[in-house]
Amino acid sequence: MTKQRLEVLSFLANADQPKSAKEIAKILSKKGVDQATVYRILARFKEGCIINQIDFQEDQSYFELKDRGDHHHIICQECKKVEDFKGCNYDNLVNSISKNKTGFAKITGHSFELFGICKSCLK
Amino acid sequence: MTKQRLEVLSFLANADQPKSAKEIAKILSKKGVDQATVYRILARFKEGCIINQIDFQEDQSYFELKDRGDHHHIICQECKKVEDFKGCNYDNLVNSISKNKTGFAKITGHSFELFGICKSCLK
DNA sequence: TTTCTTGCAAATTTTTTGCAACTTA
DNA sequence: TAAGTTGCAAAAAATTTGCAAGAAA
Numbered sequence: 001m002t003k004q005r006l007e008v009l010s011f012l013a014n015a016d017q018p019k020s021a022k023e024i025a026k027i028l029s030k031k032g033v034d035q036a037t038v039y040r041i042l043a044r045f046k047e048g049c050i051i052n053q054i055d056f057q058e059d060q061s062y063f064e065l066k067d068r069g070d071h072h073h074i075i076c077q078e079c080k081k082v083e084d085f086k087g088c089n090y091d092n093l094v095n096s097i098s099k100n101k102t103g104f105a106k107i108t109g110h111s112f113e114l115f116g117i118c119k120s121c122l123k
Numbered sequence: 124m125t126k127q128r129l130e131v132l133s134f135l136a137n138a139d140q141p142k143s144a145k146e147i148a149k150i151l152s153k154k155g156v157d158q159a160t161v162y163r164i165l166a167r168f169k170e171g172c173i174i175n176q177i178d179f180q181e182d183q184s185y186f187e188l189k190d191r192g193d194h195h196h197i198i199c200q201e202c203k204k205v206e207d208f209k210g211c212n213y214d215n216l217v218n219s220i221s222k223n224k225t226g227f228a229k230i231t232g233h234s235f236e237l238f239g240i241c242k243s244c245l246k
Numbered sequence: 247t248t249t250c251t252t253g254c255a256a257a258t259t260t261t262t263t264g265c266a267a268c269t270t271a
Numbered sequence: 272t273a274a275g276t277t278g279c280a281a282a283a284a285a286t287t288t289g290c291a292a293g294a295a296a
Contacts, residue, residue, distance in 0.1 A: 002251065002294070022285070034253050039286060041251095055178030057234065059261075060285085074220075074227055083226050093216075094237065097197075103206050104197055105245040109238040111180065114217065114230050122228040125269070125276065145260070157278050162261060164276095182286080183260085251294070258287065269276070 004033045008041050009050075009065070017082040018054040018062030018073070055111060056080075074114040078121035085114075127156050131164050132173075132188070140205040141177040141185030141196070178234060179203075197237040201244035208237075 007028050012019060021042055025035040042063055045051040054062040056075050071086045098107040130151050135142065144165055148158040165186060168174040177185040179198050194209040221230040 004252070032253090035285095036254080036287075037252055053180045055180060055234065057176045057178060057184070059184055061180070061182055074230070076227070077231065081226075085220055085223075097208055097237065098239070100208075103204075103241055104199070104239045105242045107197070107237050107239040108200065111178065111234060111236045111238075113234045114220065115232040115234075116221070116227045116230040118226055119228045127277070155278090158260095159262075159279080160277055247296100249294105249296085252292085254290095254292105256288085258285100260283100260285070262283065263281085265279095267277085267279105270274085271272105 004028075004037050005041055005045075007031055007033055008038065008045070012051065012063065012065045015064065017084075018056075018064040020060050020062050022060065024063070054113070056113065057115070072112045072114070074116055076118035076121055077115055078117060081118050081120075083118075127151075127160050128164055128168075130154055130156055131161065131168070135174065135186065135188045138187065140207075141179075141187040143183050143185050145183065147186070177236065179236065180238070195235045195237070197239055199241035199244055200238055201240060204241050204243075206241075 025038040051063045071084045148161040194207045
């Protein structure tokens with residue numbers, strides 16, 4: 001565990017929403033962490049299942065700490081505001097789907113995001 | 124409707140799984156379609172809701188025709204094989220979530236993909 | 247000390263842009 | 272013809288790599 005890794009962890013721990021690699025690199029460069037290092041750390045953390053990659057259909061990936069628990073996101077397509085939501089029991093759904101899939105041995109993960117327009121942007 | 128757009132539509136219509144921009148550009152370049160044109164067409168089609176963008180947590184986006192109906196994907200994390208699945212009624216879920224979200228005026232779309240290991244890769 | 251990680255710089259890869267020429271409706 | 276699209280080449284953005292120096296266990 002290095003200083004640079006702790007910086008990435010700390011940044012993500014304090015984030016209230018998923019952060020892009022670019023943004024993490026930009027912020028941490030102020031603390032002397034190189035962008036190549038940030039990309040390498042994110043790749044390792046993802047392999048090690050410490051962080052989740054979140055896709056907002058934007059050609060850019062976002063990351064958040066896995067230990068924030070099972071939840072998903074609603075993102076505003078205008079202003080990109082992100083809200084979390086929980087309490088959906090679709091794990092049952094995943095289970096029933098996984099029982100019916102003959103081609104797959106197991107399901108290890110899933111993504112589930114909603115896209116919409118937030119009230120401020122609706123005007 | 125131009126020749127180039129028809130090429131993109133035709134390519135996606137014949138695809139059995141979502142295709143990346145890079146792959147579309149690569150294949151269509153053999154027919155003289157420029158990569159810049161492919162990216163522009165994909166952007167327009169996405170705006171116009173003719174295609175869907177699918178994210179496989181890979182730093183690369185995939186696209187498929189919207190008219191293939193409501194379905195989602197299971198992707199094998201080893202060999203990247205993709206299988207479709209349908210018949211999950213989680214639109215109810217989306218509706219109930221959307222009723223409870225005070226910050227959002229409406230939900231316009233969603234993503235839902237499963238990740239797993241296919242039987243061939245399990246060995 | 248031994249292994250793994252970092253910074254730096256450069257290279258790749260992916261996506262976007264400007265603009266003149268060309269199509270489409 | 273008028274509006275919008277394309278190809279080309281170049282630029283910009285995003286990510287990855289090689290390698291010597293440095294930090295961690």
